[in-house]
Amino acid sequence: MIRFFGYILTSLGSKVLVALSGLGLTAFVVFHTLGNLQVFQGPEALNAYAAFLREMPMALWTARLGLLGIVAVHVGLGYRLAVQNRRARPVGYAVHEYRRASWASRTMALTGSLLVLFIVFHLLHLTAGWVDPSFSDRLDPRGNRDVFAKVVHAFQNPLFVMIYLVGQVVLGLHLSHALSSSLQTLGMEHPMLDRLFRGVGPLVALLVVVGNVAVVLAVAFGVVHA
Numbered sequence: 001m002i003r004f005f006g007y008i009l010t011s012l013g014s015k016v017l018v019a020l021s022g023l024g025l026t027a028f029v030v031f032h033t034l035g036n037l038q039v040f041q042g043p044e045a046l047n048a049y050a051a052f053l054r055e056m057p058m059a060l061w062t063a064r065l066g067l068l069g070i071v072a073v074h075v076g077l078g079y080r081l082a083v084q085n086r087r088a089r090p091v092g093y094a095v096h097e098y099r100r101a102s103w104a105s106r107t108m109a110l111t112g113s114l115l116v117l118f119i120v121f122h123l124l125h126l127t128a129g130w131v132d133p134s135f136s137d138r139l140d141p142r143g144n145r146d147v148f149a150k151v152v153h154a155f156q157n158p159l160f161v162m163i164y165l166v167g168q169v170v171l172g173l174h175l176s177h178a179l180s181s182s183l184q185t186l187g188m189e190h191p192m193l194d195r196l197f198r199g200v201g202p203l204v205a206l207l208v209v210v211g212n213v214a215v216v217l218a219v220a221f222g223v224v225h226a
């Protein structure tokens, strides 16, 4: 056990845990995007999906706490690594020469922090209903929580549309670099597969962002309506 914690405290141990927790969070985001896309199938599908999750409170709360734990590990160790990297190079480069590092890779700490802010806002908005309580307690004709009406109401407001679109840009930037670099940290590097692994992050990020942006814009432009 002591050895395990000793390993975590090494830079490599932290990197491996940040990579593993990042892959877990990516799986959640992909699953969540597929759930969001049910908006295109109408209120019954989206509300039944939300009700299905809530019908299993034990599983839901285990998943929520698990997710929270993974976020805590990812953010805590990710922040520590960023600080260590900065300390290892106390004097900034005189000339910033970033030949291989992409813009997304250089801004991981910034996009990660903005993403945390977005997720906190999102939970207070759509899950807790603190930001805008309207439609939070409404039930559909089947007695399920009317998540569909809540989502439609949200994206009829240009301010929420802007916030969610900016959130998706930040998510896309973070995810596009994170996924490829996690696979590399976990040793999945192979000269022949190198291009594939480099491409996986941007591709998954693009699909997630396009899926979520489609939901927001479909409501904003009245393609999906109550």
Ligand code: HEM
Residues within 6 Å of the ligand: 029, 032, 036, 050, 064, 119, 122, 123, 126, 127, 147, 151, 164, 171, 212, 213, 215, 216
């Ligand atoms: C346009 C994009 C998004 C839409 C339309 C959306 C929609 C929703 C909705 C409607 C809920 C509430 C479900 C319910 O109350 O039953 C929810 C919950 C949640 N969302 Fe999102 N979401 C989006 C993006 C994201 C992103 C990018 C993340 C994380 C990176 C995220 C993380 C969460 C989490 C953690 C929950 C709470 C799940 C729970 O415990 O019930 N969402 N989302």
